[in-house]
Amino acid sequence: MVPAGASATGKEYGIGVLKGAIGAVPWVGTLLNEALFDARSRLKQQRLNDFFIGVAEDVKKLSEDAIDHDFLQSDEFSDLIEDICNRVARTRNAEKRYQFQRVLVGAMTGANDPDFSSMFLAVLGEITEAELRILRGFARHLERKAAYAAKGEKLDMGAIDYGSNPWGFPPEVARQIIQSLIAKGLLFDDSHGRYDSDPFTVIMPTDLGGRFLAWLDGAGTTP
Numbered sequence: 102m103v104p105a106g107a108s109a110t111g112k113e114y115g116i117g118v119l120k121g122a123i124g125a126v127p128w129v130g131t132l133l134n135e136a137l138f139d140a141r142s143r144l145k146q147q148r149l150n151d152f153f154i155g156v157a158e159d160v161k162k163l164s165e166d167a168i169d170h171d172f173l174q175s176d177e178f179s180d181l182i183e184d185i186c187n188r189v190a191r192t193r194n195a196e197k198r199y200q201f202q203r204v205l206v207g208a209m210t211g212a213n214d215p216d217f218s219s220m221f222l223a224v225l226g227e228i229t230e231a232e233l234r235i236l237r238g239f240a241r242h243l244e245r246k247a248a249y250a251a252k253g254e255k256l257d258m259g260a261i262d263y264g265s266n267p268w269g270f271p272p273e274v275a276r277q278i279i280q281s282l283i284a285k286g287l288l289f290d291d292s293h294g295r296y297d298s299d300p301f302t303v304i305m306p307t308d309l310g311g312r313f314l315a316w317l318d319g320a321g322t323t324p
Contacts, residue, residue, distance in 0.1 A: 145190040152189045152198055159206040169211035181208055181218060188226045200225055200317070207319065214316045221316050224285055232282055235268055239288065239306040240314050258291070260302040276301055287313060 160168075172178050185201050192198050204225070207213070214221065228236075242258060261279070263272035270278065279301055282288040287310035292298040 148190055148192070148198060149186060152186075152202055155199065155202045156205055159202065160209065163206075163210065167210050169209065172211055172213070173209060177213075178208065181205070181213075181222075184219065184222055188222060192226065194230070196230060197225070204317065212319050214312070217312065217316065221313050224287070224313060225317065228285065229278075229281075231268075231270070232278055232285075235278055236282055236287055236306070236310060236314065238268070239304070239310065243306055243311045243314075258303055258305055260292075260298055261304060263302075279304055282310075286310070 182205065185205050189198050189201050192201070201222075204222070208218075261267055261275070263275055266272065267275045268278075279288065283290055283301075283304075287307060288304050289307050290301055290303070291305045292300050292303040295303060
């Protein structure tokens with residue numbers, strides 16, 4: 102059985118050995134260490150500093166009653182904030198870091214999806230801005246679908262015309278974005294079995310895709 106903390110200790114030891122080896126390189130060793138480790142650490146720390154400044158500003162806008170104090174003292178919140186901090190430190194895109202900020206502030210108010218939070222954080226870390234923008238476009242279909250279902254009717258989606266550069270992307274790029282969202286389980290290809298439809302043209306949002314957007318917009322709603 103591996104003792105608690107052994108993995109972290111081993112990692113620190115390995116980094117220390119690597120730093121020592123690099124530092125021993127004549128003339129350039131110190132410079133390499135600065136570039137590979139020290140500068141990188143400062144960059145990650147700056148991302149976290151900016152992130153928590155934004156979180157603090159949003160929390161100031163919350164009323165005391167809006168904060169879920171029981172959740173803040175739970176192991177679940179501890180795991181959540183640790184996961185978010187790790188992802189923020191690695192995330193280069195400022196808009197993506199802002200999305201993590203919204204999620205954390207929302208969770209502090211009790212707007213959380215405990216069954217899928219870890220998975221959705223992973224998806225948020227991987228999804229691109231282009232993918233998120235296109236996925237949000239399909240959210241309107243989910244809203245209309247519920248209204249149609251209430252009337253006992255079925256709402257169908259029209260086929261995507263890739264030749265028209267949908268969403269402003271060239272056909273091959275737009276198709277790849279759709280395929281990536283399908284691979285993430287957020288959309289599915291409903292073209293199969295339609296004799297008049299090519300693959301990846303009739304696209305529907307999945308229930309998981311709808312739940313992800315609800316989590317992102319609900320858990321990430323700032324006042």
